[in-house]
Amino acid sequence: MAAVVVFDCFDTLVTSRRPLPGPEEFTACLTEVLALDERCAGEVVRTVFGAVYAAMADRSALQPATLGLLDAALRERGAPREGPDLDRALWQALGCADADMYALCEPVADAMRRVADAGHTVRLMSNCYLPGHLMRRLLDGLKVPQVYERALFTADGGPKKPDPRAFRLIGAGDFARRVMVGDSEADDIAPAAALGWDTVRVDPADPDPAELLSLLEP
Template identity: 75%
Template sequence: MPAVVVFDCFDTVVLSGPLPGPERFAACLADVLALDARRAGEVVHTVFTAVLTAMADPYALQPATLGLLEEALRDGGERRSRADLEEALWQALGCADHDRYVLCEPVADAMRRVAAAGHTVRLLSNCYLPGTLMRRLLRRLAVPEVYDRALFTADGGPKKPDPRAFRLIGDGPFERRVMVGDSWELDIGPARALGWDTVRVDPAAPDPAELAALWAPR
């Protein structure tokens, strides 16, 4: 019976370095959005505070990053186009740095093989990039486009480890659900609590043999 296999993004499908800090974020906003340094710092403080507050509560809904940014600018009498806001986030979160994010080839191969075996592939990611930019990044890294659905939490809504996020991405007439991820706290433990099968990936040394179980007959 075909299963749904849900892959985490960062440190599973995509390997990445540490996120840039508030200083880099503010500098990018000031540059791309033509803000003075003080105003850019205020916007970053507002956005980071809201996001980090939500992230501190596992079951709080994550606010949409673009919405937070638009609101913070509007409250200061500034308005910018959606395209400019997306470009600011793209640069601020290091997506223009071509060495910050790389494809994890063994996991990408597992995605292809799972799809070829007739299973449904999906993505679930706690992230700060809205879905439009997440898809742009995944295309740039050549992540296999074999997934039929993705839940990117920066668009707003429940995030891992909230069971609501898993239920949303695992929705459908599947007898088996599998979570593939690197984090016990965010990926593996919550999925197992819902009765899902799991495959934990070590981003430093992903094991193709363990991943092979995803497409082997059961």
């Protein structure tokens, strides 16, 4: 029976070697990349981070689009910037310009390939701060297999994990089974199981796709 298999990104498919930069690093990056004074950059960061953190703290709140927040905060302070500059600022502020920040989890990537080769539909879902086009750039740079048919990146705005609406969106379609693969019990596994999905939890310290591959055996 054909299934849709949804893979979480961070700490499942992609490992992070260091914590995400905090507000101070974000402020320093905006100051440099967007040529802002430090006071303005700090206000922008507090506005953007505050809105995102508030949404993340509320399980049912929709996540605001990161680019929209950043653009609006800059315009409100009389410092608008062009889209490519905003992309560059987010890319650097979130550590993507650092070649050592992120790495591909090879066992999970191999499982993605094998799931697709077996005729199942592969999709991605990630609670993230990078807009979708930058997420795809990051994943392409890490050589994530190009076998996923669709992705839901919450930084584009909308429902986020563990909101059931996010799972319904990414799991939409005529499938005999739905499977969630992720590292977080609270954000990935429990909400998917509550909707009747099969689930496979990945330990970032010891990723093993055997359970997933066994689950999908004919």
